Amino acid sequence: MAKKITAPAPLTPAVLHILLALSQGERHGYGIMKQVEADSQGKVSMGPGTLYGSIKRMMEAGLIRESDKRVDPEMDDERRIYYEITGAGQEALAAELRRYRGVVAVAEGRVAYGH
Numbered sequence: 001m002a003k004k005i006t007a008p009a010p011l012t013p014a015v016l017h018i019l020l021a022l023s024q025g026e027r028h029g030y031g032i033m034k035q036v037e038a039d040s041q042g043k044v045s046m047g048p049g050t051l052y053g054s055i056k057r058m059m060e061a062g063l064i065r066e067s068d069k070r071v072d073p074e075m076d077d078e079r080r081i082y083y084e085i086t087g088a089g090q091e092a093l094a095a096e097l098r099r100y101r102g103v104v105a106v107a108e109g110r111v112a113y114g115h
Contacts, residue, residue, distance in 0.1 A: 011096045014054045017044055019063065019085060019093040026067045028080035029055070055083060063089035 011019070021027060021035035029051055036046050058064045067082040085093070 010099060011092060012054070013044070014046060014050050015058060015063070016093070016096055017046065018051070018054055018058065019089055019096075022064060022083060022085040022089070023093060026082040026084045028082050030080070032083070058089070059083075061088075062086055063092055 017036040017039065018032055020039055021032045027035060033046050033051055036044055055064065064083050064085055067084045
């Protein structure tokens with residue numbers, strides 16, 4: 001009997017935005033929040049509760065991991081924990097982007113342009 005292949009579950013908007021932010025490189029929490037805001041042109045503002053709750057679940061799921069702690073001189077030399085996307089996180093992001101492209105293709109096929 002053939003094994004059924006199932007698509008990964010859709011990502012929450014917060015997880016999608018965090019993975020997008022980390023797809024460009026390692027960031028600390030505040031840097032992730034600022035990148036999400038920039039990526040969404042100010043439409044998405046992620047507070048610390050949402051961010052760190054999502055980060056905890058994402059680490060447990062193996063989508064991201066802590067990278068080496070280092071000093072960020074722009075943040076008054078405080079020690080910050082940096083996060084990076086894992087291979088599983090990259091795969092989840094790619095799957096989600098394929099899902100979005102499929103939804104957009106269906107929508108474009110149904111919507112009359114110029115109306």
